[in-house]
Amino acid sequence: MTNPRTHPGGSTTMTSSGQLTLTNGVQIPTLGFGTWQIPDGAAAYDAVSAALAAGYRHIDTARAYGNESSVGRAIADSGLAREDVFVTTKLPAEIKDHDAAATSLQESLAALGLAYVDLYLIHAPWPWAQMGADHATGNALAWAAMEGAHEHRLARAIGVSNFAVSDLEKLIAASRLKPQVNQIKFYIGNTQDEITRYCQTHDILVEGFSPLATGSILSNADVLDVARTYDRSVAQLCIRYVQQRGVVPLPKTTTPSRMVENADLGFTITDEHMALLDGLTDTATEHHGPKPRA
């Protein structure tokens, strides 16, 4: 189903299912399946197998999630052709060095059992223990290894995650190839407008992680009110909202019925409701206590 609302970046129209084209011509499905916090072994294998059976063709993992081998086995056992599944993994945020980055991608490929990934991302601009610190030099070194991987077709596209405008500007100034993607936290009430606008006006596709605020938006009364007018669940409304903002959502669930629900997005949120949702704040119940690393 085609969504008439134009991508805020200008040129691309997002559809509820389908593909977008990155600057290097690589096609990316407009709905991904997230795997953070799904343990390696049966849990990750079963979740990814069920997601592929439900029709997802875009899987998001990371070296840091520790589940690449189960994700890879599920893809291999799915019977799908390699070129029909878009696979993303990520360079650990702590690696800010050329050779260690090249080695880490090899380890990811070995764990996944793949000859290449479709998208390889720097997981964060800083090690998780130093959030906000300036690692521009280290990012440029890691990025050079990723440019090499792209040239050698080990990664069909390369990008970043959790990068702010200043992180991106420094990386772009120091590199040959501009990131094709920035994966950032994006849900109703937390749309990171400055970085989203920057990416969308510089042809960097935005992927939205935690489109359900890791589950903590699901009881929001304002969002529920809008969802009801479409006879849709809060999860469906949240995921569709992200798509209509020109961002690729990456919802995670280990519940097969929810996988089907979250991919059933054949409806259009009106401009009036989009504006209402754009104006919401404090939509998520904040988590307290230590947060697991994303």
Ligand SMILES: NC(=O)c1ccc[n+]([C@@H]2O[C@H](COP(=O)([O-])OP(=O)(O)OC[C@H]3O[C@@H](n4cnc5c(N)ncnc54)[C@H](OP(=O)(O)O)[C@@H]3O)[C@@H](O)[C@H]2O)c1
């Ligand atoms: N780059 C980064 O730094 C970064 C950071 C965070 C996340 N990510 C990526 O983004 C993905 C998604 O983000 P996320 O894991 O934070 O979570 P999310 O997709 O925002 O929310 C997942 C939570 O919502 C629940 N849920 C899913 N669909 C539902 C439905 N239809 N009805 C009710 N509950 C539902 C899930 O429960 P059940 O599983 O129990 O069904 C789970 O508790 C991650 O898995 C990862 O791939 C990337």
